[in-house]
Amino acid sequence: MAYSDKVLDHYNNPRNVGSFDKKDPGIGTGLVGAPECGDVMKLQIKVNSDTGVIEDAKFKTFGCGSAIASSSLATEMLKGKTIDQALDIKNTEIVNELALPPVKIHCSVLAEDAIKAAISDYKAKNGAPAPAAAKA
Amino acid sequence: MSHSKEEHHCWNCGEHSASERAARSLFCQFCNTLQAPSPDYYRFFSLPKTLAIDDEALQQTFYQMSRLLHPDRYGRRHERERNYSLEATAILNDGYRVLKDPVRRAEYVLRENGFQVGEQRSNEVPPELLEEVFELNMMLDELKAGDDDVIPQLDEARDRFLAMLDSIDTELDEEFRSHDAADDDGARMASLTAIRGILHRRRYIRNLIDEVDRQLTSRNA
Structure with missing residues (x-):
């Protein structure tokens, strides 16, 4: 199957690969797996506890090119957003940006799930919903 | 499991019999001619x-039937019987391969009951394994990058997955028994659904182990 240029770009030069210490209270970790193809995706966010802004994001994905590209793009989209804004990220934005074909849409869904999982992990670690002070 | 009335009606001698046993036999009880073989493995092997x-x-049963169906016995027989013997031999071999293996056997019964199973992709990551699978993939990456230090860890992980496979097989065995003991179709279907889930996890873990083996061998090669 032919990948779009954007997918290839993210696949060949994935942004923000790596990991943070998941025990750090300022870090939210989402680990998800894809029913369709056995992909495993880990996405982490580093949140500023005062502002609720995601200052950094990292990922590591084992899976197909589209899954890697989707999570790579997701980390880029996350940076600079508040966690509330990040919750609004929809998989369709990833689909459009990467021009994913229908058979690869589940990869973007997985990335969205990973974002949500990382945020809820962060929230769970920090007790209450994080401060919404920095509503832009 | 079906108890529909079947009758034996020999294509060769024309004799009838209403006995179920005669209907299920591969050979006519009157003229001993080979009958059209049943494609149902359980029925073919006269198993419940x-x-x-x-x-x-x-x-x-397999050995016995292999002898009874040996092509040499049919060389000079009626063409129809000769064809039945070829058909029956194929069913015999395929059926034996499927029935003797618990996983293939379960897949066969699942398929017969309308479940989708088999070799097609079913790599669903069991959620309780995500962490472990992620770690395993990390180690495989390191190995591919030339870091042999992870080999002992990989061996350990492999052992853990093998142990999981063992406990899955035990689970499968228990579920087989509850399937066989089910009093009604509802309970039986519920059991088959559980079995499909177990097979799913089994295949996933099997694939992981195979992947580890592949990487370790190519490393040692």
């Missing part, structure tokens, strides 16, 4: 439709 089966009895 249970998931737990007696391996030894199955093997005995």
Whole structure:
């Protein structure tokens, strides 16, 4: 199957690969797996506890090119957003940006799930919903 | 499991029999001619439709039928009988391969009951394994990058997955028994659904182990 240029770009030069210490209270970790193809995706966010802004994001994905590209793009989209804004990220934005074909849409869904999982992990670690002070 | 009335009606001698045993036999009880073989493996091997089966009895039946169906016996027989013998031999071999293996056997019964199973992709990551699978993939990456230090860890992980496979097989065995003991179709279907889930996890873990083995061998090669 032919990948779009954007997918290839993210696949060949994935942004923000790596990991943070998941025990750090300022870090939210989402680990998800894809029913369709056995992909495993880990996405982490580093949140500023005062502002609720995601200052950094990292990922590591084992899976197909589209899954890697989707999570790579997701980390880029996350940076600079508040966690509330990040919750609004929809998989369709990833689909459009990467021009994913229908058979690869589940990869973007997985990335969205990973974002949500990382945020809820962060929230769970920090007790209450994080401060919404920095509503832009 | 079906108890529909079947009759034996020999294509060769024309004799009838209403006995179920005669209807299920591969050979006419009157003229001993080979009859059209049943494509149903359980029926072909005269086994009740249970998931737990007696391996030894199955093997005995297989040997016995192999002798009865040997092509040499049909060389000079009627063409129709000769064709039946070829068909029956194919069913015999395929059926034996499927029935003697618990996983294939369960897949066969699942398929017969309308479940989608088999070799097609079913790499669903069991959620309780995500962490472990992620770690395993990390180690495989390191190995591919030339870091042999992870080999002991990989061996350990492999052992853990093998142990999981063992406990899955035990689970499968228990579920076979509850399938066989089910009093009604609802309970039986529920059990088959559980079995499909177990097979799913089994295949996933099997694939992981194979992947580890592949990487370790190519490393040592």
